[in-house]
Amino acid sequence: DAGVTQSPTHLIKTRGQQVTLRCSPKSGHDTVSWYQQALGQGPQFIFQYYEEEERQRGNFPDRFSGHQFPNYSSELNVNALLLGDSALYLCASSRGLAGVQETQYFGPGTRLLVL
Amino acid sequence: LAKTTQPISMDSYEGQEVNITCSHNNIATNDYITWYQQFPSQGPRFIIQGYKTKVTNEVASLFIPADRKSSTLSLPRVSLSDTAVYYCLVGDPGGGNKLTFGTGTQLKVEL
Numbered sequence: 001d002a003g004v005t006q007s008p009t010h011l012i013k014t015r016g017q018q019v020t021l022r023c024s025p026k027s028g029h030d031t032v033s034w035y036q037q038a039l040g041q042g043p044q045f046i047f048q049y050y051e052e053e054e055r056q057r058g059n060f061p062d063r064f065s066g067h068q069f070p071n072y073s074s075e076l077n078v079n080a081l082l083l084g085d086s087a088l089y090l091c092a093s094s095r096g097l098a099g100v101q102e103t104q105y106f107g108p109g110t111r112l113l114v115l
Numbered sequence: 116l117a118k119t120t121q122p123i124s125m126d127s128y129e130g131q132e133v134n135i136t137c138s139h140n141n142i143a144t145n146d147y148i149t150w151y152q153q154f155p156s157q158g159p160r161f162i163i164q165g166y167k168t169k170v171t172n173e174v175a176s177l178f179i180p181a182d183r184k185s186s187t188l189s190l191p192r193v194s195l196s197d198t199a200v201y202y203c204l205v206g207d208p209g210g211g212n213k214l215t216f217g218t219g220t221q222l223k224v225e226l
Contacts, residue, residue: 004158033213042202042216043159056213090158092214104214106158 002027004093004107012113013081021076021110025093032074033104034066035090043090049074050096078112086114119203124221133190135220137203140184148179148186151202153219159202163188190222198224 005024013019025032031050035043045058049068068074072093078085088111092104120138127133139148147166151159163170165177165186176189190197200219 035214035216040218042218043214045213045215048213058213088156092158103161103164106160109156109158111156 004091004105006089006091006107006110008110009108010111010113012115014115015081015083017081017114018077018079019081019112021078021089021091021112022073023076023091023093023107024073025091026105029093029095029105030072031094031096032068032072033092033094034074034076035092035106036060036085037088037090037109039087046076081114083114086112088112119205119217121201121203121217121220123218124223126223126225127193128225129194130192133193133197133222133224135188135190135201135203135222136185137188138185139203139205142183142205146183146205148177148183149204149206149214150175150177150188151204151216153200153202159216162201193222193224195224195226198222 004026007022023032033048034046036046037043046060046064047057047066048055049066052068063079065077066075088109090109091107094104147164149164150162152162153159163172163175163177165179167179170177178187200221202216202219204214
């Protein structure tokens with residue numbers, strides 16, 4: 001049973017460019033959440049997708065957008081990249097919108113470096 | 116969501132028991148307490164979750180006093196591979212799946 005997978009593992013972009021990160025949830029999971037983790041910090045919630053809709057959003061600008069597909073996989077898009085967007089981007093999957101008592105499974109992350 | 120406070124770092128030796136305490140003075144009635152472990156350049160991994168008293172699984176134990184204003188993650192007989200960052204999270208089940216992480220506790224285990 002495959003866990004959460006993310007691609008690519010590493011990415012280098014320059015300021016102003018756009019990037020798309022991908023995530024496939026754990027089998028049986030239908031909810032995907034995205035987190036940004038800067039070096040030395042805990043992960044920060046970006047947004048969550050369920051039934052192909054954005055259900056919750058953290059304190060991130062509109063440059064961060066996402067999508068969920070019918071097969072529950074998801075994409076995170078970041079436009080007009082800034083140096084401060086350099087971070088580890090994590091995808092987490094879970095079942096439904098049950099809340100924190102429903103264990104979330106994290107992928108290995110995508111390391112984004114913006115030059 | 117209730118704010119959590121935990122030590123920035125802890126050091127231990129192989130074979131010892133490690134206890135990491137988390138303070139959450141403003142925990143709400145419906146909040147659960149969850150601990151995650153994270154190794155460098157990997158996603159966090161769920162360790163244990165509880166609501167009150169004591170919870171034990173194959174990896175750790177979680178102790179929660181009656182007032183629930185703090186909790187203690189107990190790792191029995193740690194090894195070098197337990198060196199990681201440990202996060203304490205408190206959340207309302209009705210708040211959806213959003214997890215709010217702090218800066219965590221960096222545990223370093225030495226020989």
